[in-house]
Amino acid sequence: MAASLALLLLLLLCPASSDAAAAADELSLLSFKSFLLPSDGGGLLLASWNASSRHYCTWQGVACGRRHPDRVVELRLRSSNLSGTISPSLGNLSFLSKLDLGGNHLSGKIPPELGRLSRLRWLNLSGNSLQGSIPAAIGACAHLTGMDLTNNQLRGTIPLQICAAMENLAYLYLDGNGLSGQIPGSLAELPSIQDLSLKNNRLSGHIPSSLGNLTGLSYLDISNNKLSGPIPSSFGNLTSLSELDLSDNMLSGSIPSSLGKLASLSGLDLSDNTLSGAIPSSLGQLSSLSFLGIDSNNLSGVIPDAVWNMSSLTVIGVQYNMLSGMIPANAFSTLPHLQRVYMDHNLFHGHIPASIANASNISMLTFVYLSIGANRISESLPKDIGLDTLDLSSNNLSGQIPKSLGDMPILHSLNLSFNNFAGEVPTNGAFANASEFYIEGNANLCGGMPELRLPPCFLKPPKRKHQIMLLPIVISLVSMLAIFSLLFVLHTWHTGRKTEGPTRTQMQGHPMITYLDLVKATDGFSPTNLLGSGSFGSVYKGKFDSNNVDTDLVAVKVLKLETPKALRTFIAECEVLRNMRHRNLVKIVTICSSIDNRGNDFKAIVYDFMANGSLEDWLYPDTNDESGKRHLNLYQRVTILLDVACALDYIHCHGPAPAAHCDVKPSNVLLDADMVAHVGDFGLAKILVEGSSSMQQSTSSMGFRGTIGYAPPEYGAGNMVSTHGDVYSYGILVLETVTGNRPTDNRFRQGLSLREYVERALSDKVMDIVDRQLSLDVQNEHETLDDSSHKRKIDCLVSVLRLGLSCSHELPLSRMRTTDIVNELHAIRESLLSE
Incomplete structure (x- = not known):
């Protein structure tokens, strides 16, 4: 720090000549270097930053201008494994037009001195661990066209100064932080804005109607906040908008019919709110819409015919509402690009649309998934189904299961659970694999594959005539008795509730x-x-x-x-x-x-x-409080991972009923006063069918989303809840615990995943990907350990990472069993104790 202060003092003493200005750029870069941690991998990267051997314009990540060849115009050090803080001296690079430090491990606050960069056009500090608030001084960068601060730990409100003078700002990304307060209405004063993303924060209050004035806006995402109130009808003025995501908030009121004016819209997500009323027929005018997500609201009424005629739709999500009416017979035949439809948990009635039997036509080859479970669909199944996956569970379907369905070459997964099917279960085609179809909750089925454990089918003698005549009378009497009993119970409960x-x-x-x-x-x-x-x-x-x-x-x-x-x-x-x-x-x-x-x-x-909070708190501590100084050593991390593995092994194999947690991640791993780990938050858990294979689906699992980054790939493809899915999530948790990188970090957006990131480095660059604090521990301990003990510790690190890779394999059946995971971690921990 003393060296950096000396450099800053020297900057102030330099004369205002061109040579002095160039020297100031070099000193600013050296000051920036001095604020970094040299022991990290980034220190090796900046080894070329040596004033005695090379000109600073040739240093890695540095670019100088053409008209002013000695002035730094770009600093590009994205994903360079840099740690430390950002030096305020960067504010002295007066010709700087691009500053890209995204995807590193930088911490501390954003220096307000960056507001002095009057020529700055692009600022990217995303994917770091920056804290504090967004400096209001950045609003002075009047030429800024793009600013990306996503996936940090920023707090506070969005400064009004950002909107005051940034008339050139076209791209503003602030998502993945902890920003609070209201969305400033002055954002509407950004005349050039095209992309605006504020998702995954803690913003509250109403959405400013003035945002409807941003007619040049093409992308707006303010999902996963705490916003309330209505969707502004002024959004109908955003005619350039291609994507609108307002999901995961607390928005209320109706869906504005003005949204039907957004002719360029390709994606509309209003899911997970408290919207009510009917679906406006004006949405049918969105001729470019491919994704429509309005699930998990309080919408009622029928789906307008105009929606069924939107030929551009590929995904429709309306599940978990109170929508009703019959599904038109040709509902899907007019949607040539349709891929997935989620309509479960509503009040739809009538029969199954005949158009799903024709989905194998050449124009419908892309339509592979339909979920209309938990509705009031009745009558019988069609004999042909041209889909890959169909969920009809928890309806009022009856009759026999057509044997012809087993011969459908496209059909791979069929859920008929909790209906009124009767008779023999087919054994041909898809019905020959008990893990591909689900029939629990149909009391009158028989036969089928032995794994189903259904009673054998016997020929029943014909009913006598007088038995047939008495049957309706008996049914009527039983029904009347049941109705009177139910009314009595309801009356008693209601009276007790009012008086007690x-x-x-x-x-x-x-x-x-x-x-x-x-x-x-x-x-x-x-x-x-x-x-x-x-x-x-x-x-x-x-x-x-x-x-x-x-x-x-x-x-x-x-x-x-x-x-x-x-x-x-x-x-x-x-x-x-x-x-x-x-x-x-x-x-x-x-x-x-x-x-x-x-x-x-x-x-x-x-x-x-749980006195010690969550594993997430320890992996990403807040440096503003005392807990920010704590960290986990390798033995503690292995012990925590072993505790989690023991918990999963119990709920998968040894509990009262096999279950899948469905949301394994660091925030759901809690630590008591003795640092013993406890798995919590079973709000998404599913109890699996007793005696079934681990891939057997839960009866209420369709529509499951999980947590992005931790949910296994098969959940997105077919929503198959399983113990194998928990093992995948656990594998990602293992890799995150060792590397200190979230699976949703910015560096993993361009086709690279956390798993691939580890896999590439496992052979010879393990210490480059290990969590910085853990790496420092291992290096410091090397001074007190002999070479064999140090090598054993490195081997343990590699073993834990290999275990994480084995658990997170893309193929479910290739993942480790929880019993083997427990045994492997026991061995690793014993190896660490033997030092």
């Missing part, structure tokens, strides 16, 4: 907790006790004074019941955890299903408190 006030629900074997108990324990759900917040709920730290529970400190997860899918995650988590007991699973203390003090439904899950 707040209730409490007990989870068998767990203590009873009331809403008022939780209010007291969390100090009225005080913000000071807030541990974190997500899509489905908020988690608070709580303390019980009574003897009602066997622990004093707890974590209380309060569900946001107004959020789509929140109730389903509550049910799933309770179902999976209620009978599971394991040292490496987060212990559920109890649940609370009650009424709050406003008369609204209230649901919460109470867990043991």
